[in-house]
Amino acid sequence: MKTLATFGWKLLFSTVLVATLSLTACQTETLSGEEQGVLTTAPTVPAAITRNHPTKVIIELETTEEVKRLADGVEYTFWTFGGEVPGKFIRVREGDLVEFHLNNHPTSKMPHNIDLHAVTGPGGGAASSFTAPGKGTTFSFTATNPGLYVYHCATAPVGMHVANGMYGLILVEPKEGLPPVDKEYYVMQSEFYTGGQYGDAGLQPFDMSKALLETPDYVVFNGSVGSMTGDNAITAEVGDRIRLYVGNGGPNLVSSFHVIGEIFDLVYTEGGTIPNQKNVQTTLVPAGGSAIVEFTVDVPGTFILVDHSIFRAFNKGALGMLTVHGDENEAIYSGLQEETVYLPEGGGVQEIQADTPPAPVAQTKQERMEAGARVYAANCAACHQPAGEGISGAFPPLAGSDYLLDDPTRAIGTIVNGLSGEITVNGETYNGVMPGVRLSNEDVANVLTFVLNSFGNSDGEVTPADVARVKSSH
């Protein structure tokens, strides 16, 4: 009889072997083939990837140092990836094996290298791509993580290499790809620190002290002022779904990215792979980071791309344009509907030139008291209270007030001119402020007459003539 030792082990071995082979055959993410990477210049991006498997991608990128236009009349010595700022856009798929060739043009004065944030490895590749002028280096990496990543030069002094324009974007599409859209564009913000001020003509040198203080003269999209305005605007048709791959090369500033007149339907915050926010007006793009925004354009017009740290947009160049053509949709945006004259009332007293009967004047003490009651209710009761009792410690009483009854004429001045400072009323000290009340002589006379004959106060009368005397003597 066969024992487990002979028969059993063979069975176990066969089972394990078959199981392993089956599992291997089930893998779809097997690297196969090879292709030359297609790189594009901003604002265009390479076409979306259609293959459903990872492959070897050969990327060749050249570094050059050249004098180019920064703004009208202003030139700068840019250090570039691929002859342009920002550098070329690289598009690969999750799982791709990238064979990266970095070539430094012989006319370069500086050695250069590259740190791609998509690389897992020392320096993001910088440790293996240090390239002297007239030389080339090669290293390979697997794009393990999908997302939108910045790449930049990391040769000392790193800040200066970045400040001179050595940055770009690499998109690693997720395995399943990104949802299709009608238009995709590449926008990268960055700053420039020049010896002169914004607009000073000529070849401008790099200014290190400004870079240290983080006070750039230029904040621009795609490497120069006006790179995306006028004839260089990016375009779309009404109804297009647009995806912007937005990068920020820095070297220092964070961007508050906004498209005037549009709302981002989807934002992949910080260039990650989940469209994790909807209906965003302005999204942050970190220095050395990215964001992906998607929106559908519903009406025609020019939509301005800005860094909403607004002085950068209008005074330093962080302004781009998206021109949308197509039919109007007045329900969504009507445009100007009406224009009218608007004259606010202003401070001038308005009068109707009509016959108005003169205000009644009290003829008798009784009339004075009745009119005064109305004046009291409207002007005095709030503080001195409807029954003239005042509020202890705040507003003196008028009922039986020794301060008032000792000198009613003084009360005229109190009403007309106000009173402040310490007084004693019925044994209690008050140290507040009574503002002067702008009332006509008639009203002052009436309200005082009312007070002197109410709240338990026995008698008294004040006439408008008395008030006039006090007013003129002030």
Add this chain to the structure above:
Amino acid sequence: MLFASTGAYGFQSVPPVGEPEMVPIEAGFYSPLYISPDGEQEEWVAPFFLDIDPVTNAQFLDFVVSNPRWLRSSLSPLFGEASYLSHWAGDTDLGLAHPDQPVINVSWFAAKAYARWKGNRLPTIAEWEYAASAGKLSPIGTDEEGFRSRILNLTTQPQPSSLPVVGSSTPNYWGVRDLHGLVWEWVSDFNSALVTGESRADASLERKLFCGAGVVGASDFTDYAAFMRFAFRGSLSASYGGSNLGFRTAKSISP
């Protein structure tokens, strides 16, 4: 009577016959950009002679004529690359290259051989940096206002399509010209400037020699021009040549 040719900017270029080609540099202290963990903040530099100008095409031509194994067509690939003297029309024919332009496309081996032929040697990094840290009026350039930014601007100005002749710039305190902005220059110990490709993590490399990362460990992180020189030297290998890399010679002053 041999008149010296006039440089592109109106200065006299090659020293006239009979005038010295080298000047003495007094002894002094030099602060290395990257300081080794067991090293000093300041290195003592003994007095030495330094060429006033970089070596020119004409001078190098004399050398290869007298030393045929350094001719372009006979050079062993061990000692120079395909670009060796590629800006000359032929082995001994300068072609369009001007005799007074600094010689370029020469390897470290070739530069060393030239120096030895002249009875000199290449300067060390310490000697070169020490001489280059002088201003116009003092051995310590940073005493002068705007020194750092002036040197940075010279170092980073774009590569012209045709290099100016040597001696076009004003001499520094020591009387040396063209240390900044003309060509990078070979030094004898270029490969001890241990900047790796990863300029942010050099701390992990060769702790015996240098502790320098791009910023951490550097003695002066505002000296961008020095960073660039060290980065450039770190990218070189001895057989390399470049269209913006020349050299000058030095000589010890024996006591």
